[in-house]
Amino acid sequence: MSPLKPGHARAAVAPDERFMRECMKLASRGKGRVSPNPLVGAVLVRGNRIIARGWHRRFGGPHAEVDCLRLARGNLAGTTLFVNLEPCAHYGKTPPCTERIIASGIGSVVIAMKDPNPLVAGRGIRALRGAGIRVSCGLLEAEARQLNRFFLKHIARAMPYVHVKIAQSIDGFIGGERAPRYLTSSPSLRLVHRWRAEHDAVLVGAGTVHADNPHLTVRHSRGHDPHVVVIDGRLSIPEHASVLRRDRGRGVFLCVSERAAAAAKSKVQRLEARGILVLRFPAPKGVLGLREVLAALYRFSVGSVLVEGGSSIFTQFLGEGLADELSIFVTPLMLGAGVPVFGSGRRRKSPFVRFTGFQTRRVGKDVLFTTQFRQGR
């Protein structure tokens, strides 16, 4: 890199940020395809020009750095590799990226954030520096952490990231006889379907299956159908429910109490014969512990869950501090009566939650409130 006059110091920062933003844009293309791996993009820069781009495209495929370098030839000594996550230094499904970077002869590497995965955690940076490569870390780190929030949660906590999504009328109802089939506007519907494609699984309670018989597939956006998780302590949902159809190749997790599974052995056998995973949990007061459900899902490599209903599920997730992110669509409609957002079912009280830092935006004719809870609650 050429020395810069002090007066040009600000101008020197901007292109680096542009390159790192490009990495994150490329990384985003892996949403819904690379889990439980992180989203990673890389660009190779000579002078002020990007000469190669790459990203982690699918789980088990080449990492972003290798994808970026596959076409780079010749002397790369004067080039800089930008990547939004520390390159790996261990043998996983593919050889370590640090080896590929070192072999390529690249002069500098700019990284947005360290990889908290204990298998990496600084080893990648040390390996590169040990080979004489200039390494800097921390450019746009906050954005990089936001991009990989699903990954950061499950690496740190061995639990999937939980995103609770609520669609409600102005007077606080989520459904009922007066509610239209889709409460919110079509732009909101498209956004929710995009979220479904970006999460590993969609979760609902048995009440939602009984009331709406939803498909929980991706129809109004592009992408893969997420796995389905149904919380059904009493094993009450009908065997022909739409969520139990496996014709689109996705996994179906039916979470039931041990007692209900023992009382309906033949139903369980028929469901399991169809490839449905019936997960049994102790339920001391007739209610499944969601923490145990999440831990079990994580053991099946489910790294993120979109929670879509209904009242008692929302109440339980928020009340027990299990949500990482909350999105509420408020649609300009008064229903006057129906199913309230919180507290129905088992006469639960609404949880007390103090929110800090809600963001709002318009989506179609709806208002979307979004907040994220601090990790480690």
Ligand SMILES: [Zn+2]
């Ligand atoms: Zn790698």
